[in-house]
Amino acid sequence: MYLGNNTFSSSIPSSLWSIRRIQVLSLFDNSFNGSLPPEISSLSSVIELDLHGNQLSGEIPSTIGQLQNLATLSLSDNELNGHIPESFSSLRNLQYLDISHNNLSGSIPKSLESLLYLSYFNVSFNELTGEIPEGGHFANFTPDLFAGNIGLCGSSRFNVEACEMVNTTKSSRNNRLIRYIVPPIASMIVVTAIIILLLRHYRRKSSSVPSDQSDLAVLEWISYYEILKATNNFDIGNLIGKGSIGSVYKGTFSNEATLAVKVFDLDVQGAFKSFDIECQIMRSLRHRNLVKVITSCSNLDFKALVVEYMPNGNLEKWLYSPNCSSKITERLGILIDVASAIEYLHQGYSSPIVHCDLKPSNILLDENMVARVGDFGIAKLLMEDQRMAQTKTLGTIGYMAPEYGSSGLVSTAVDVYSYGILLMETFTRKKPTDEMFLGELTMTKWASDSFPNALMQIVDSELLNMDQEYSIAGRDQVCLESIMRLAIDCTSDFPEERTKMEDVLVMLKKINIELHDTKHRVR
Structure with a gap:
C-alpha cells in the first residue's frame, strides 16, 4: 500500500494494523498524527514500513519487535519520544532503520549489535545519551548517523566525547585507589597522546599524500564547509555532470585527494529517498566494478555523497x-x-x-x-x-x-x-x-x-x-x-x-x- 506524498491529516486508522498479509506499507510525507499502537505487531507479513515525514508522537511500541519479516523501518522526521525499544534486537531480518529527527531519549541498546543484516542505522538529531555501540555492523557506521545527540559518547571516530569511566558508586576504598592511581595514569595517557599526535604531524609533513585513486585515504567524516572549499564554492568549472536529482562536482580535499561530490537537489521530489537508498545499499557493497562511496554529508538542508573520481568520465x-x-x-x-x-x-x-x-x-x-x-x-x-x-x-x-x-x-x-x-x-x-x-x-x-x-x-x-x-x-x-x-x-x-x-x-x-x-x- 503506497499512500506517501499526500495530505492525510488524521490519525492512522486502527483497522490498518489488522491487515496481516500486507508486505509494504508506505505512508511517508503526510500529516498523520497520534501514536503508534501496540497492535502494530499484527502486521506479521510486513517487510517494509515507511512512516517518515509525519507528525506521529508518543513512544515506539515494543511490540514492533514481533515483526520478524521486517527489513526496512523508517520513522524519521516525526515527534516520537521515549526510548529506543530493546525489542528492536529481535528484528532478525532488519537491514534499514531510520529513526532520526525525533525526540527520542535514553541510550542506544547494545543488543542491536547482534543484528546480522543491519546495514543502515540512523538516529541523528534526537536527545540520546550514553555510549554508542561498536560491535557488529556499528563498526561500519559513520558519524553523521549519530550527529545532533549531544549526550552520546564513545569512540572518537564518531566525533563524540569519550565516555566517563568513573563509577560513582564504588566503595570509599576504591575511591582512594582512584584518587592516587588515576592521576599518574591519566598523565601518562596525555603524554602518550601528545607524542602520538606529534609523530603523526611529523609523518604528515615528511611524506606527501599520493593522488593516485588506489591510495586514497578514507574520509570517515566530512563537513559541508570542507566540501564547499574542495569544490571552490561549487564553481561551475568543477561541474562534472548534472542529473535528474542533482549535480556532480570535482573536488580537491585537504589531504590532496581528488574526489567526486554528488550533491542532491532537495527541491526535487524523491531526492531524500534517493540519498537514503544509495547510503543504504552502497555502504555494504564491495566490488572492483562498482563506484566506491568514500563518505557522505547529511543535514537538514544538504545531502551529498563523496565518491571516487573517474578521470575518463562516463x-x-x-x-x-x-x-x-x-x-x-x-x-x-x-x-x-x-x-x-x-x-x-x-x-x-x-x-x-x-x-x-x-x-x-x-x-x-x-x-x-x-x-x-x-x-x-x-x-x-x-x-x-x-x-x-x-x-x-x-x-x-x-x-x-x-x-x-x-x-x-x-x-x-x-x-x-x-x-x-x-x-x-x-x-x-x-x-x-x-x-x-x-x-x-x-x-x-x-x-x-x-x-x-x-x-x-x-x-x-x-x-x-x-x-x-x-x-x-x-x-x-x-x-x-x-x-x-x-x-x-x-x-x-x-x-x-x-x-x-x-x-x-x-x-x-x-x-x-x-x-x-x-x-x-x-x-
Missing part, C-alpha cells in the same frame, strides 16, 4: 566522442566490467539488488578505462524469497524493460534487459532514443530484423575498419554476431526468457578469449 560521453576506440576488444572489455558488477548485485549479496537504471551515463571509467557502475538512487533490494517487487519510481526511457515501464514490476530481469540495450548501443553507436526509432520501430526490433544477414549494416562503421595487419575480419564478424545474438536474448519482451546475468558474463568472457586468441595466432 561511457556515454566516451562512446560518442572522437576518442572512442574502434577496437571490438576494448568496448567488449568495458561491457564485461559492467556485467561483472551486475552479476555481483544479483548473485553476490545476501539479497538480490536491482540497479533499475542501467545506462551509459551511469557507467564511469577510471584512469585505466575500467568500468564502474554507479548511481543507485532508485535501486531496489529484493527481500528473501522475493523474486519480484513493485515500484512507482521508473528508470530512463529507452532502457526500461516493458514490464517495468508499464506496471512498475522490478526483478533482476529488468537489469538484464537494460544491459541488452547497452550491448546494442555500444556496438551500433545508436541511442535507443534516436529519432530513427519511431512508431513500432524500436532498437530491439531494428537489431532483431537485421540479424544475422544485415547485421554488418547496423554495426558501428568504426568497428568495421579492421586492422589490415591481422586480416581477421571474418573472425571479428562472428564475434559481433555472437554479441548481438546475446543482446537480442537479453531484451526479450518476456522476463523469464531473458538470459541470466551470470550466463551473460560467461558468454562475453568466452567471446573475449576467442578474439584475443585469434589475434595472437594471426600475429
Whole structure:
C-alpha cells in the first residue's frame, strides 16, 4: 500500500494494523498524527514500513519487535519520544532503520549489535545519551548517523566525547585507589597522546599524500564547509555532470585527494529517498566494478555523497566522442566490467539488488578505462524469497524493460534487459532514443530484423575498419554476431526468457578469449 506524498491529516486508522498479509506499507510525507499502537505487531507479513515525514508522537511500541519479516523501518522526521525499544534486537531480518529527527531519549541498546543484516542505522538529531555501540555492523557506521545527540559518547571516530569511566558508586576504598592511581595514569595517557599526535604531524609533513585513486585515504567524516572549499564554492568549472536529482562536482580535499561530490537537489521530489537508498545499499557493497562511496554529508538542508573520481568520465560521453576506440576488444572489455558488477548485485549479496537504471551515463571509467557502475538512487533490494517487487519510481526511457515501464514490476530481469540495450548501443553507436526509432520501430526490433544477414549494416562503421595487419575480419564478424545474438536474448519482451546475468558474463568472457586468441595466432 503506497499512500506517501499526500495530505492525510488524521490519525492512522486502527483497522490498518489488522491487515496481516500486507508486505509494504508506505505512508511517508503526510500529516498523520497520534501514536503508534501496540497492535502494530499484527502486521506479521510486513517487510517494509515507511512512516517518515509525519507528525506521529508518543513512544515506539515494543511490540514492533514481533515483526520478524521486517527489513526496512523508517520513522524519521516525526515527534516520537521515549526510548529506543530493546525489542528492536529481535528484528532478525532488519537491514534499514531510520529513526532520526525525533525526540527520542535514553541510550542506544547494545543488543542491536547482534543484528546480522543491519546495514543502515540512523538516529541523528534526537536527545540520546550514553555510549554508542561498536560491535557488529556499528563498526561500519559513520558519524553523521549519530550527529545532533549531544549526550552520546564513545569512540572518537564518531566525533563524540569519550565516555566517563568513573563509577560513582564504588566503595570509599576504591575511591582512594582512584584518587592516587588515576592521576599518574591519566598523565601518562596525555603524554602518550601528545607524542602520538606529534609523530603523526611529523609523518604528515615528511611524506606527501599520493593522488593516485588506489591510495586514497578514507574520509570517515566530512563537513559541508570542507566540501564547499574542495569544490571552490561549487564553481561551475568543477561541474562534472548534472542529473535528474542533482549535480556532480570535482573536488580537491585537504589531504590532496581528488574526489567526486554528488550533491542532491532537495527541491526535487524523491531526492531524500534517493540519498537514503544509495547510503543504504552502497555502504555494504564491495566490488572492483562498482563506484566506491568514500563518505557522505547529511543535514537538514544538504545531502551529498563523496565518491571516487573517474578521470575518463562516463561511457556515454566516451562512446560518442572522437576518442572512442574502434577496437571490438576494448568496448567488449568495458561491457564485461559492467556485467561483472551486475552479476555481483544479483548473485553476490545476501539479497538480490536491482540497479533499475542501467545506462551509459551511469557507467564511469577510471584512469585505466575500467568500468564502474554507479548511481543507485532508485535501486531496489529484493527481500528473501522475493523474486519480484513493485515500484512507482521508473528508470530512463529507452532502457526500461516493458514490464517495468508499464506496471512498475522490478526483478533482476529488468537489469538484464537494460544491459541488452547497452550491448546494442555500444556496438551500433545508436541511442535507443534516436529519432530513427519511431512508431513500432524500436532498437530491439531494428537489431532483431537485421540479424544475422544485415547485421554488418547496423554495426558501428568504426568497428568495421579492421586492422589490415591481422586480416581477421571474418573472425571479428562472428564475434559481433555472437554479441548481438546475446543482446537480442537479453531484451526479450518476456522476463523469464531473458538470459541470466551470470550466463551473460560467461558468454562475453568466452567471446573475449576467442578474439584475443585469434589475434595472437594471426600475429
